[in-house]
Amino acid sequence: MTTRRTGLREQKKRATREALREAALRLALERGPDNVRVDDIAEAAGVSPRTYNNYFSSREQAIVAAVTAERESRVAEAVAAQPDQVRLADAVVDAIVEQYTDPGEPHRDAMLLITTRPALREAFLDTAAAIEHPLADAISQRLGDSGPHTARVLAASVAAAVRVALEQWVRPVSTSPAASGLVVPSGSLPDLIRSTLAPLTPALDAAEERARRGQPDSV
Amino acid sequence: MTTRRTGLREQKKRATREALREAALRLALERGPDNVRVDDIAEAAGVSPRTYNNYFSSREQAIVAAVTAERESRVAEAVAAQPDQVRLADAVVDAIVEQYTDPGEPHRDAMLLITTRPALREAFLDTAAAIEHPLADAISQRLGDSGPHTARVLAASVAAAVRVALEQWVRPVSTSPAASGLVVPSGSLPDLIRSTLAPLTPALDAAEERARRGQPDSV
DNA sequence: AGCAAAAAGTGCGTGCACGCAAGTTTGCGT
DNA sequence: ACGCAAACTTGCGTGCACGCACTTTTTGCT
Missing domain, CATH: 3.10.450 (Nuclear Transport Factor 2; Chain: A,)
Structure with a gap:
């Protein structure tokens, strides 16, 4: 009722965003942040690289977002x-x-x-x-x-x-x-x-x- | 006396910075900001494009700096x-x-x-x-x-x-x-x-x- | 149910920020 | 005066942000 304007759409967006956050953090922890390419994050989250930065405007942002969400x-x-x-x-x-x-x-x-x-x-x-x-x-x-x-x-x-x-x-x-x-x-x-x-x-x-x-x- | 640590060096940096600011603003006014490439600014200021972003980390920053200096x-x-x-x-x-x-x-x-x-x-x-x-x-x-x-x-x-x-x-x-x-x-x-x-x-x-x-x- | 509009995801191309490793200038000590 | 060291500039290469146009999915309407 509060945020639910359309329902399914919002839900999917949230899911994608969270998947990206999580993937970014996980990979950063595994390999060190300098060895993580945007493509990797996108791939791990199951979306295109282009989609990735529809959500985050920098790699750092994505990683940090996983914690500060x-x-x-x-x-x-x-x-x-x-x-x-x-x-x-x-x-x-x-x-x-x-x-x-x-x-x-x-x-x-x-x-x-x-x-x-x-x-x-x-x-x-x-x-x-x-x-x-x-x-x-x-x-x-x-x-x-x-x-x-x-x-x-x-x-x-x-x-x-x-x-x-x-x-x-x-x-x-x-x-x-x-x-x-x-x-x-x-x-x-x-x-x-x-x-x-x-x-x-x-x-x-x-x-x-x-x-x-x-x-x-x-x- | 205040900021002059080395003198000539600082002076040149200031000059370069100002030249870049000025060039950025002038070109933006002349052509509209979307028709200004970083290379143009650098060329107008007489430095390499690479040097340009030793001073400014975005085109917008350079233009605005000319006013807010x-x-x-x-x-x-x-x-x-x-x-x-x-x-x-x-x-x-x-x-x-x-x-x-x-x-x-x-x-x-x-x-x-x-x-x-x-x-x-x-x-x-x-x-x-x-x-x-x-x-x-x-x-x-x-x-x-x-x-x-x-x-x-x-x-x-x-x-x-x-x-x-x-x-x-x-x-x-x-x-x-x-x-x-x-x-x-x-x-x-x-x-x-x-x-x-x-x-x-x-x-x-x-x-x-x-x-x-x-x-x-x-x- | 079917259709049209909106929204999200995607591919591609362009310009840019930035690390790195020279080359060049300035400043300072002796 | 001379050379050494530090600072600034530059060219190059890489990864990335972002606009644009297109496809796919969701939604609201009839």
């Missing part, structure tokens, strides 16, 4: 699932941290592969941006319609903060020797995300407060 | 230039708005071209992200070292907000018919930027306040 929608769901009494900021932070917390994954080795290879790291960072739109919808729903852009900006900022966290997590921290000189070596990803999200809580609180006062009953 | 550094400078009495939020907003305000440019027609062609629009949106790092440095300097990531997150959020503004400005607004249904048709870009930046001011204020109280006498 439906994180976007899950984040949005998790936010929406929080009761209204919970502060928006907490709802968002918890939802995201939850999604990025290592669930003792079968993907453990895949993550190792990703964080190792530069090209895959880049692709992985880009996946943070994917949460923006679903998250914007979820926030928008909680805020009513504070401003035309408030929800989107907040969602985009959250996504950006997550990206910063992922960068920190993934990079050897080779940047300039800053003033204090002391930066967390690598920390756990959830903690990192919490700390990059922290500076945004005032903005989330303010938006929520404004929504609460601004439109207790009106539009 | 040094916006990044200017934003950072503008923030740094604001006296310390000015609220950080205001400093940032003003600096950015200033940089995105149409200066009766010679680039007027270039902007028209960019906003017209989808591929160029995408590349243009990406330029917003370029302000992140310089801006992070500028903010970091004003905040001392509030937290390890505060400045970066704020800068990234600001960049994201700018991106949202650019998207709104550039897109026909074909998105879902939201609740209120009333969205600004296109508005002026500066106004749009102000309005997307608005939700972030609480975060900027909070960071500034925290920096002011946290370290009243240090750096």
